Amino acid sequence: MPVHPAFDTALLQRYDRPGPRYTSYPTAPQFSAEFGAEALREAAEASNGDPIPRRLSLYVHVPFCTSPCFYCGCNRIITRDLARGEAYLARLYREIAMTAELFDRDREVIQLHFGGGTPNFMSPAQLGEVVGALRRQFHFSDSPSRDLSIELDPRFISPEDVGALAAIGFNRASLGVQDFDPDVQAAVNRIQSVEETIAIIEACRRHGMRSVNVDLIYGLPKQSKAGFARTLDTVIAARPDRLAVYSYAHLPGMFKPQRRIDASDLPSAEAKLGLLELAIEKLTVAGYVYIGMDHFALPGDDLALAQERGTLHRNFMGYTTHADTDLIGLGVSAISHIGDSFSQNPRDLPSWQSAIDEGRLPVFRGMRLSEDDQLRADLIQRLMCQGEVPIDALERRYGIDFPTYFAESLAKLQRLVADGLARMEPDRIVVTSPGRLLLRNIAMCFDRYLDKPACEPQRFSRAI
Template identity: 55%
Template sequence: MLDQSVTFDSALIRKYDTAGPRYTSYPTAPQFHPGFDADALQRQIAATNAECPQRPLSLYFHIPFCDTVCFYCACNKVVTKDRSKAGVYLQHLFREIELLGGRFDPSRPVTQLHWGGGTPTFLSGEEMRALMAQTRRHFTLLDDDAGEYSIEIDPREVEPGTLALLRELGFNRLSLGVQDLDPAVQRAVNRIQSEELTFGVLEEARRLGFRSVSVDLIYGLPLQTEDSFAHTLARVIAARPDRLAIFNYAHLPERFKPQRRINAADLPSPEAKLAILARSMEQLAAAGYVYIGMDHFALPEDELARAQREGTLHRNFQGYSTHADCDLVAMGVTAISQVGDSYSQNVHGLDEYYARLAAGQLPVAHGIELSRDDRLRRNVITRLICDFSLDFAAIERQYGIVFANYFTAELQRLRDMAADGLLRLEDGRIDVLPRGRLLIRNICMVFDVYLRRGEPVRFSKVI
């Protein structure tokens, strides 16, 4: 059975302190180009229909609106108190659903569905019903609650009856944004959210039969201390969510305007951030959570933890997933799809999004069709980031290569990491050791051929 333990080694973390991709895709988004357009996406859809007309689909809908701005946020969003803007957006989103849905074989079931944002519950109950109804008209949704249908929830936007409506519409999983429960931290980032409100939503979700609840936290926010964050985490652990994500706050005010309202002097030092992370991992391990990877933890019986032990875990733009067999069809402004051997992203601006759809065009801004080398390297990176191990023979059989010859330079770099205790490299395998698992992004970066070109791309720090 896979050893899912992880070791916090501050010396190694400092040595490998660098920025790098999160590998929700490979190649990563900076490699997307405008030469991959709506016509290219349609060719990929046609090819996947022909190759496997019953291949399941994963749908993602981006709802960009928020009522108030959280100063730390780096998401694509529209902050407004004008709820009528959602109606205009939905009119165009419905058109995109119609255009895309008509291109996929109707025998392809939707086994995974996710609403993200922004704040999806910015929509009214009537609008949420209409969005799900439009989706059902043009895609084959499951009616037996067997799919993984999830939604991101801001507890401040949950009114009486909201969760019951979501359950009625078919949602069976929730992701709760919490970030931090300390009042001083909440004021510093403009997200005031009481413990009573937060845990009330979690408890109601369980009463209504939601199968899984995940909680998102962020470390490195202003005014956080090791003790204050430990208190937040202890309160969350006591509620026993099925999954936890503890994200590293990346302070990039030159890129994300809301972050300019954060006082940089209030941010914890790099040493303090490491102390917060180390203690958090101790708390989670003591509570029985296992480290899935890339900021994510889960209870041992959770589907993610089981999939990792069984070697079937997957990673895409929604994070870790158990649905490796799906094409990901993403709709809404900035949404990123993964169809066949391609990635494509919609336009960023609402005006352009509306104009494209008003003209009957898919709003694809750019994308990429993967080469054979891309597909090979994606497989290597995916297996490492999901399994913490890689069997050379499996890759050789699938791609007809001799691993040691194809990746000569990469294996040499890995030997240096092996000497540092991050991994074991022997018997035709890579096994990431417990002290290397927090640094899995560094290990995956060895296989990223695009990073060698030295292009000026900004990524977040790996820790």
């Protein structure tokens, strides 16, 4: 199991450079419009033909939010018109039917996740209808390890609604909090009380959901150490099973809502580091395990147990315990990972709608991974999830001589090794305690696309 992260301010400042979060490799900017619906059909057919076809994970994107959070960089549409949700669902059902035809019926669905946007923009009844449509088209597993998860905005859901979601089958929930400080909430246009948030956490537990995650963000405007400490104490007292503590990336040129944030209100780089240090200190003292890439979990949580067993996985939904699956993305902007391919739906609603209305699979770009892509994806996956690169295992699996094949990457890594972020051993590369907070910097040494032009501009965020 990877060691706890050590906080080294000087190292963090030295390596604070933009880079991918590696929810995939290659990253989405490398996807090409040359990969279309027919390529997706071929990838699905090939995956059905595997000797033991993988189980399925489903992701459903709900793009609507009733109000804008100024920090947000997600694909979302601001509206209070509930009729837009109905129109969206009508097309989503058609996409579900078209997509399900690509996959053998006996392939089990072990995971379903609703993301956004704000999935609870839809009523529990509407969400139940979507789950029902998915159940009719796909074969859902009866395994106790099956996950049905949903992202919730506590401002727009009641404890009674949580009970309805649990009755549908949802057993995991993720709640956005970001910060409870009133000044911070006003600066980012997200007014959310402690009381309404705790009420939803308690409702999730009362109705039998086995896991609750809370999202926080550090580096927001008007954030202070004292205010963030109060938020952390409040959240820790609620004892969520998992936490994600994300770094705010201020990119107003890419994300229009962020232009509403006064840059002069943002904490300095030094102050932002102090917020991260505070979060790590409080959460580790409270007994949480650092999983990696901003994520923490209680020792008995499935994520922590999967990391101990070496079965942790990372994909577009973040860290997950379901590694050996094909991921099917549904809805605007959703991304699929089928076999050795990635594909993405249109990121704008009109293009997605047009494809559905014309009876076409809504694929606007993707890629088929080369052998080199698959090797590097495997390496980066192990690095991000287990904190090490098993040299011998990769040599055996891919038939390579590791030092020769990765000579250029290892040359880049030498500086990080010299700075104590990683350690070279005869049969593996191990991330050290100080390197745990700089996983992406280590992974970047093995990314062959970083110095090559992408199909679109890279949307990198800074390491911290």
